Amino acid sequence: MKQLYDQRISCPHCGHHIFVSLDASEGDQDYYEDCAACCNPIHLNMHIDYAINKLELRVDADDEQVF
Template structure:
């Protein structure tokens, strides 16, 4: 299996819980995504909304 077609982007953001600088890896080949990812600092679950290669919104899961 060739992995030449795989592409990811590293995005710098701030956690909606602890306001720490975090890094997320997104797949710019997907038109839009919605998923949950834990903050790498405080481990709280964040909702991540993307469109193409851009993070549209980060939200607290408890909102």
């Protein structure tokens, strides 16, 4: 599996497209990156499935509310 990836994602707040660099050598990751356009935080959750050699990236606004 490749270790470094560049991925284009859309900001869940404003829809602006940004590029993020993903480093698969560190395993699963959960982190925040700020949007360059609206400055809101973007929650990125990266999971590596070694069984099928696949990297999955979940992008959300992390503003889900529980009532």
